[in-house]
Amino acid sequence: MGNLLSAVQPPPPPPMVLVPPLFDYPPLAARTRMLESSYNLLFGKLALKCLFEDYFEEARHFSTRIMLKPIDDPHVDLIATVGGPLDHKVDEKIVGNAQFRWQSDVDDPHTFVDLFVSNSEPTLVMRSCAYYPKFGFGAFGIFPVLMKQRVSSEDYGVMGLRYGSPNLSVGASIIPFTAGDELPKNAWLVSKMGRLTAGVQYEPKFGSKDEARYKNLANWSCAVGYGLGSGSPLSPSFNFGLELARNSQFIASFYQHVVVQRRVKNPLEENEVVGITNYIDFGFELQTRVDGDKSSNNIHDSTFQVAASWQANKNFLLKGKVGPLSSSIALAFKSWWKPSFTLSVSAVRDRIKAETAFGFGIRVDNIREASYQRADPNFVMLTPSKEHLAEGIHWKSGKRPLLESDVSSGNFDGVPRELRPLNKIL
Incomplete structure (x- = not known):
C-alpha cells in the first residue's frame, strides 16, 4: 500500500528563476521619437540620457509625475x-x-496627437505625427497654440x-x-x-542670412557608432559612438546593458527558487573641444561623466554617476x-562648494505594463508570469545554469510589445 501511494505522488516542483520586469521600459522618450531627428536618438x-538623468533629481528640489490611462480606452x-x-524661501516657482495623448494604434506609438499644457511658456502646444509603416513615410508637426509672446519664427x-x-x-x-533663407530647421x-x-x-544656427549656411x-554634425545586441532589454547590448558636433566638439561615449543571474539567498523564498535575474547598465561620455576657440558656443575645454545602475530585483534600483564637478547617487523603490x-x-555632492544636497521624486504609472520575462540570453521564455519554470536547469556551485537559448537567436514572437526591439524602422 505504501509503495502504491509513493508511486502516485506528484514529482517535486522544478527549479524556478525569478525574472523581474525592468523599472522603466520602454523609455517615455521612445513614444515621441517620430517628432525627433533619428540622429539625436x-x-x-x-x-x-536615461542612464545619466533618470532618478537623479535636482539638488533641493522635488518632482512628481503621474502617468495614467483609462481601462475602457487604452488609446x-x-x-x-x-x-x-523644497525650500519655500527660494525665489523659484x-x-x-x-x-493628453491620443494614439491611433495601441501597439504602434508612431501615429498620435497630443496636447501639452503648462503654467510656463508655451502655455498650450499641439503635437501630431502620422507614420505609415507599409511605405516608411511619416509627417509630423509641433504647433504652439497659446503663448504670451512669440519672439522667434519657431x-x-x-x-x-x-x-x-x-x-x-x-x-x-x-x-x-x-x-526661405532660413530653411530647413534641420535635416538628417x-x-x-x-x-x-x-x-x-544639418542645423543652420550659425552664420548670417546672406551667406550660404550649408558651407559653414x-x-x-556627424557621428558613427558600433552596436551589438538586438535592441531589446531581454538580451545584453553594447553601443560605442564617436561624434563631431558642430565642428567644435568631439564626443566619445559607450553604453553597455548587462543581464546577469545571481543566486537567491532569501530565506523567505520557496525552496525551488534558486536564482534571480539582475540588470546592470554602465555608461561613459567624454566631451572635448577641438576648435581651440574658448569663446564660441559656451563649451568647456573638456568634461566627462561616468554612470552605472543596478536593478537588484523588481523593487530596488541603485544608480550612481561621477563627473568633474559633482557626484550623485540615487535609490529608487517601486x-x-x-x-x-x-x-x-x-544625493548630490558638489565638489566646488563641498556641500551635499538631496532631491526627491514620486512617480505613478500604469501606461507601461509590468512584463515578467526571461532576460538572460541563456534563458528561453515560457510564460509571462512573475516566476518562470526553468526546465532543464543545472545549478552547480560556481557555475552558471545551462538553459536553452531562444531570445538570443532573435526570436521575439512571444515577447510583449513593450520589450520587442524596434527593428521595422531605424
Missing part, C-alpha cells in the same frame, strides 16, 4: 508633472504641466517629413512661417550597415501595484 544617445493617456524647490510652429526603414532614416523639418541622414551606424545632421561647418508607485531619493 541613435548612437546610444537615448540610453545614455488615450495623461501625463502630469509637478516640480519645484513650482512648475506644473500636463500632456514659436509659430515646426513641420517635418521623414522616411524610415530598418537600415535608413532620412528627414527634415522646416519652419513654415519664415523666410542616418544609415545602418550591419553593426555599424553612421549619420550626419559649424552647422554640421511597488508593482496597478498603477505602480515609485519613490526615489538622490
